[in-house]
Amino acid sequence: MKRLLLLLPLGLFLVLAAVLYRGLFLDPSRLPSPLIGKPVPSFLLSSTNDSSLSLTQDDLKGSPALINVWGTWCPSCREEHAVLNALAKQGVIIYGINYKDDRADAQRWLKNLQNPYRLTIHDADGSLGLNLGVYGAPETFLIDSKGIIRDKYVGAIDMRVWHEKLEPIYHKLVAENKQ
Amino acid sequence: MIPELGLLSLILALCIAVMQAIIPLLGAAYKDPQWMGLAKSASWGQLTFITFSFACLGYSLLTDDFSVAYVAHNSNSLLPWYYKFSAIWAAHEGSLLLWVWILSFWMTAVSLSGKQLPESMLARVLAVMSMISIGFLLLLIITSNPFSRLLLNTPVEGQDLNPLLQHIGLIFHPPILYTGYVGFSVVFAFAIAALLDGRLDGAWARWSRPWTLTAWAFLGMGITLGSWWAYAELGWGSWWFWDPVENASFMPWLVGAALIHSLVATEKRGTFKSWTVLMAIATFSLSLLGTFLVRSGVLTSVHAFAADPARGVFVLTFLLLVIGGSLTLFAVRAPTLKSHIGFGLLSRETLLLVNNVLLTVAAGTILLGTLYPLILDALIGTKLSVGPPYFNFMFVPTMALLMIAVAIGVLTKWKDTSFNKLKHLLTPILFISFFLAAVVAMLQQRLNLAAVSCVLLASIVILAGVRDIFDKTRHRGLLKGIAGLGRSYWSMQLAHLGFVVCAVGAVLATIGSSEREARMVPGSAIELEGYYFQFEGTRQSQGPNYISDLGLVKVLRDGQEVAVLHPEKRIYPTRQSVMTEAGIQAGFIRDYFVALGEPLGGGAWAVRVQIKPFVRWIWFGALMMALGGLMAASDGRYRMLSRLRSFGSRAFGTQS
Numbered sequence: 046m047k048r049l050l051l052l053l054p055l056g057l058f059l060v061l062a063a064v065l066y067r068g069l070f071l072d073p074s075r076l077p078s079p080l081i082g083k084p085v086p087s088f089l090l091s092s093t094n095d096s097s098l099s100l101t102q103d104d105l106k107g108s109p110a111l112i113n114v115w116g117t118w119c120p121s122c123r124e125e126h127a128v129l130n131a132l133a134k135q136g137v138i139i140y141g142i143n144y145k146d147d148r149a150d151a152q153r154w155l156k157n158l159q160n161p162y163r164l165t166i167h168d169a170d171g172s173l174g175l176n177l178g179v180y181g182a183p184e185t186f187l188i189d190s191k192g193i194i195r196d197k198y199v200g201a202i203d204m205r206v207w208h209e210k211l212e213p214i215y216h217k218l219v220a221e222n223k224q
Numbered sequence: 225m226i227p228e229l230g231l232l233s234l235i236l237a238l239c240i241a242v243m244q245a246i247i248p249l250l251g252a253a254y255k256d257p258q259w260m261g262l263a264k265s266a267s268w269g270q271l272t273f274i275t276f277s278f279a280c281l282g283y284s285l286l287t288d289d290f291s292v293a294y295v296a297h298n299s300n301s302l303l304p305w306y307y308k309f310s311a312i313w314a315a316h317e318g319s320l321l322l323w324v325w326i327l328s329f330w331m332t333a334v335s336l337s338g339k340q341l342p343e344s345m346l347a348r349v350l351a352v353m354s355m356i357s358i359g360f361l362l363l364l365i366i367t368s369n370p371f372s373r374l375l376l377n378t379p380v381e382g383q384d385l386n387p388l389l390q391h392i393g394l395i396f397h398p399p400i401l402y403t404g405y406v407g408f409s410v411v412f413a414f415a416i417a418a419l420l421d422g423r424l425d426g427a428w429a430r431w432s433r434p435w436t437l438t439a440w441a442f443l444g445m446g447i448t449l450g451s452w453w454a455y456a457e458l459g460w461g462s463w464w465f466w467d468p469v470e471n472a473s474f475m476p477w478l479v480g481a482a483l484i485h486s487l488v489a490t491e492k493r494g495t496f497k498s499w500t501v502l503m504a505i506a507t508f509s510l511s512l513l514g515t516f517l518v519r520s521g522v523l524t525s526v527h528a529f530a531a532d533p534a535r536g537v538f539v540l541t542f543l544l545l546v547i548g549g550s551l552t553l554f555a556v557r558a559p560t561l562k563s564h565i566g567f568g569l570l571s572r573e574t575l576l577l578v579n580n581v582l583l584t585v586a587a588g589t590i591l592l593g594t595l596y597p598l599i600l601d602a603l604i605g606t607k608l609s610v611g612p613p614y615f616n617f618m619f620v621p622t623m624a625l626l627m628i629a630v631a632i633g634v635l636t637k638w639k640d641t642s643f644n645k646l647k648h649l650l651t652p653i654l655f656i657s658f659f660l661a662a663v664v665a666m667l668q669q670r671l672n673l674a675a676v677s678c679v680l681l682a683s684i685v686i687l688a689g690v691r692d693i694f695d696k697t698r699h700r701g702l703l704k705g706i707a708g709l710g711r712s713y714w715s716m717q718l719a720h721l722g723f724v725v726c727a728v729g730a731v732l733a734t735i736g737s738s739e740r741e742a743r744m745v746p747g748s749a750i751e752l753e754g755y756y757f758q759f760e761g762t763r764q765s766q767g768p769n770y771i772s773d774l775g776l777v778k779v780l781r782d783g784q785e786v787a788v789l790h791p792e793k794r795i796y797p798t799r800q801s802v803m804t805e806a807g808i809q810a811g812f813i814r815d816y817f818v819a820l821g822e823p824l825g826g827g828a829w830a831v832r833v834q835i836k837p838f839v840r841w842i843w844f845g846a847l848m849m850a851l852g853g854l855m856a857a858s859d860g861r862y863r864m865l866s867r868l869r870s871f872g873s874r875a876f877g878t879q880s
Contacts, residue, residue, distance in 0.1 A: 051498070054506075055548065061595070154741075158830055159830075203800065
């Protein structure tokens with residue numbers, strides 16, 4: 046009995062190692078999201094700025110756009126916010142998903158730091174985030190005009206990421222839309 | 225040429241490490257003094273070659289040799305020299321080099337302390353440490369060569385150091401943190417050597433203690449620095465994020481604290497032998513796991529700058545060998561360790577056990593919270609994030625219980641303490657503490673239970689400490705008695721006090737913080753808790769490798785200026801990134817904190833002001849704990865014993 050007990054740490058460690066091994070190949074920023082090529086999951090949620098306005102997946106259709114998952118509790122979102130403001134000024138369409146957040150905090154944030162989002166979806170309990178496979182914030186999805194997810198970026202976007210990774214795809218989607 | 229020499233030097237260090245891992249072990253098995261003695265000189269050899277390699281990387285960075293990929297990716301000719309140098313440990317390859325460099329220091333330190341140890345023990349300890357060194361050197365040379373070149377497309381200019389890292393924190397935080405992480409390899413090696421040897425006694429615990437205490441103290445200082453750095457640099461005013469990388473350093477610290485306490489019981493009473501060995505293995509394993517979590521990119525976080533499955537597989541294999549191997553050895557050898565010493569239900573042993581259980585549970589819940597998203601993902605493919613609410617919900621009550629255990633533990637005696645004696649000691653403490661808590665509750669305008677219970681617990685722990693000083697000196701008189709209490713005793717008191725200060729700071733800073741965000745034009749002021757934050761506008765300023773808007777905010781109270789703050793918004797052109805440098809005035813009672821948000825045109829800015837009460841106490845308390853650890857490590861007892869030994873006295877294990 047005692048011997049079995051002494052084997053317990055080893056057993057626990059081996060289980061952990063197996064999980065870590067699988068985890069290595071599950072890294073969300075390495076693997077494309079299984080949602081790529083699929084439409085944005087359906088939802089019915091209110092707007093962050095106006096709780097009486099309800100939004101659905103159809104509100105995101107019409108033109109290629111970024112969907113940015115953010116929260117006031119997330120430090121890197123604050124740095125990213127400046128970049129999003131700059132992109133919005135350039136005419137990039139950005140939708141926000143305010144993920145697991147307090148509505149009043151989020152409204153204050155948008156008022157003080159400018160609002161780069163065409164619409165902000167208030168996902169207080171994280172249900173939409175869960176359906177989107179969001180690991181944490183910030184995360185950004187690229188959708189085409191039909192609301193199909195085409196790419197995904199995990200982590201804060203800075204200008205380098207935008208120029209090197211996202212902008213080419215975004216422009217491709219815009220070109221596709223014009224045809 | 226220099227970078228190639230650096231790599232060559234690493235390969236030579238690897239050759240020495242392989243020798244050092246094999247020959248001394250054989251020497252210990254066959255009792256050959258020359259083979260065992262090789263361990264010492266080999267340690268010096270590793271130190272020399274790794275230092276040389278380290279210097280080579282430093283040289284390449286300082287001379288802006290952008291043909292070296294690492295330099296091109298992490299430096300820039302405009303970077304100030306101290307950041308160029310610190311860039312050695314700013315990214316994956318270089319910080320691994322730092323890791324293994326520090327390991328060679330620890331090995332050399334152990335070899336220097338050799339006179340205290342039997343020759344065979346020293347040989348085994350150094351061999352085990354060298355095995356770890358082999359793993360990391362291989363990782364460096366095979367998967368993460370810091371000296372690899374970009375000869376075909378040598379860039380004219382480097383990509384610059386990540387602006388987030390351009391802070392004084394980068395200069396000190398990683399080396400100190402790693403000194404702690406890597407330092408646990410010593411106690412781990414002691415545990416493995418003792419398991420191999422089959423000799424695990426009070427002497428073993430006594431040898432391990434100063435090393436464990438030193439490593440733990442450094443880890444604590446490193447975590448403290450990291451927390452302060454995040455507070456100052458992220459512009460967010462938060463001092464702990466429960467970020468996976470923070471958790472990775474916090475877990476070995478918690479288990480290390482448990483280990484320190486169980487080593488005491490093993491040294492003084494010969495109890496908990498298997499448990500102590502397990503804790504020693506667990507502490508270092510968690511350090512390695514921390515390296516894995518950070519380096520492999522398994523978990524996405526602010527810090528994870530190297531995401532590469534190939535490296536991950538390598539580190540995981542290494543983990544499997546080191547941790548799996550040592551736990552197997554533990555399972556095979558531990559049954560031979562027997563503790564025959566019994567103890568009463570109400571005794572210091574019991575309380576130390578409670579302490580160990582609580583600290584382990586705390587570390588376990590953090591491990592679970594850190595890995596839970598990953599486990600869930602691996603099992604059912606659902607992605608989920610666990611945020612600060614989970615950690616606070618689990619961690620805070622555990623620490624509250626720990627405070628109670630500390631208070632009672634200090635007052636109990638080894639073997640057995642009578643309930644009446646304990647009641648006699650505790651009653652006045654509880655009486656005063658509840659009285660204090662009631663006063664605090666009355667003084668509050670709005671009753672805050674967290675604050676009241678925090679005052680209650682803090683007062684119980686502090687008074688128990690004071691009470692114990694009186695109790696210990698009751699026979700000799702206070703003044704005479706105090707002089708005779710010894711350094712370890714005072715270091716324990718200091719560390720426990722530090723724990724209380726840290727906890728009080730954390731609770732008060734969390735519940736007492738207030739903040740406001742507003743659009744401010746130059747000359748306007750906003751009020752927060754009776755303080756007026758007056759925004760005087762910003763001016764353009766030019767740093768060595770950035771341009772910034774430097775703001776000026778005056779804090780006034782009743783017309784008196786109490787602080788002048790300089791928040792900054794920096795733009796680093798090379799990376800096109802924007803960084804917020806908060807303006808902070810530190811204070812014993814409160815910090816004033818101002819961060820610039822976005823420029824809103826016409827000289828107006830979105831400004832965020834905060835008042836954070838007692839936030840310094842968190843770091844101050846943590847440093848007290850670390851200082852307590854260092855003080856205990858330097859206790860003369862450890863040196864005295866080596867002197868006794870040289871007289872041929874085998875006094876081990878007979879001390880109470």
